[in-house]
Amino acid sequence: MALQDKYAELIAAAKSHGVANLSVAEQDGVLHVAGTAGSTATYDALWALYDKLDPGMASGDLMMNVDIKADAGAQLQVTTDSSNLNIRATPSTDGDVVGKAAHGETVTLVEKTDDSWWKVRTADGEEGYAYAQYLSPL
Amino acid sequence: MKITKITMAAALMLAVAFTSCKPKDADVKASIETALKADPMAATTMVDVKDGVATISGVCKDEACKAGCEKLVSGVKGVKSVVNNCTVAPPPPPPPASMTTTLDAATQQKVKDGLKDMTTLTLQGFSGKGAIINGEISKEGKMKLMQMLASAKVMLDAASKITMK
Numbered sequence: 001m002a003l004q005d006k007y008a009e010l011i012a013a014a015k016s017h018g019v020a021n022l023s024v025a026e027q028d029g030v031l032h033v034a035g036t037a038g039s040t041a042t043y044d045a046l047w048a049l050y051d052k053l054d055p056g057m058a059s060g061d062l063m064m065n066v067d068i069k070a071d072a073g074a075q076l077q078v079t080t081d082s083s084n085l086n087i088r089a090t091p092s093t094d095g096d097v098v099g100k101a102a103h104g105e106t107v108t109l110v111e112k113t114d115d116s117w118w119k120v121r122t123a124d125g126e127e128g129y130a131y132a133q134y135l136s137p138l
Numbered sequence: 139m140k141i142t143k144i145t146m147a148a149a150l151m152l153a154v155a156f157t158s159c160k161p162k163d164a165d166v167k168a169s170i171e172t173a174l175k176a177d178p179m180a181a182t183t184m185v186d187v188k189d190g191v192a193t194i195s196g197v198c199k200d201e202a203c204k205a206g207c208e209k210l211v212s213g214v215k216g217v218k219s220v221v222n223n224c225t226v227a228p229p230p231p232p233p234p235a236s237m238t239t240t241l242d243a244a245t246q247q248k249v250k251d252g253l254k255d256m257t258t259l260t261l262q263g264f265s266g267k268g269a270i271i272n273g274e275i276s277k278e279g280k281m282k283l284m285q286m287l288a289s290a291k292v293m294l295d296a297a298s299k300i301t302m303k
Contacts, residue, residue: 021231022231023231023232023233023234024234025233025234025237027237030293032233032234032236032237033234034234034235034236047281047284047285050284051277051281056277056280056302057280057281057284060268060293060294060295060296063234063236063288063291063293064284064288065234065235065236065288065289065291066288067289080255081255092247092251093250093251093254115248115289115290115291116248116251116252116289116290131251131252132289133252133282133285133286133289
């Protein structure tokens with residue numbers, strides 16, 4: 001229970017922000033928090049809280065497996081640092097690059113292949129898999 | 139021989155007493171409560187008896203428990219019928235998927251893919267606990283790394299040596 005106390009503020013915030021399918025469980029000294037945030041803002045707020053409650057996220061006692069709600073057809077913004085985001089033929093960095101989306105560009109979600117790779121379509125009609133880390137639902 | 143006779147007579151008297159006398163609701167309720175208390179699954183069930191009709195209420199953990207509780211009560215002497223007002227508790231949410239993750243090849247590949255753009259970091263390998271990653275990183279970079287690992291459902295192993303810029 002000690003970890004739930006440590007991250008009580010985070011769990012309360014997840015509840016108050018209406019994170020869907022929220023589940024909280026402790027296992028082997030790690031608190032697992034999972035759910036689907038309604039917006040990128042909620043996701044960012046939860047991660048900021050994690051950093052506040054565990055400075056530098058150094059303790060390794062929280063697995064925050066929270067994703068952001070995005071249905072097929074949702075608009076996603078490319079959030080690379082500055083470079084183009086590769087769009088690939090298969091959901092892996094080994095896949096051939098079939099297109100590129102510029103930093104800040106908006107693409108359309110085709111399907112969430114898994115938590116790491118999403119199938120997207122660019123405004124030019126290029127379709128393929130992009131790394132989900134660099135896509136933020138609008 | 140004498141003892142047998144007395145026992146038989148006593149048994150007969152008891153039988154007569156039970157058939158001739160209608161059980162009182164309060165007694166039936168007490169019997170049901172005793173029966174319910176004996177069953178750990180039904181211990182929290184409430185009961186009320188009126189004219190031999192037992193009404194049970196409470197929260198059961200599942201349908202089988204609810205049906206079992208009704209069966210238990212209907213088997214108690216003096217119960218004519220059972221009104222089952224028990225509700226079934228909603229199932230608990232499934233445990234977070236990250237709790238059952240194994241570091242299989244696909245998962246390891248996700249971490250490798252995610253690290254390709256984090257050029258100041260090097261993947262040393264995987265332990266039973268997660269990914270061992272060394273390098274230097276900014277505060278924002280650390281958050282990106284943790285987000286990337288979380289999306290792959292992989293922990294950062296404590297053996298990692300990451301210094302903050």
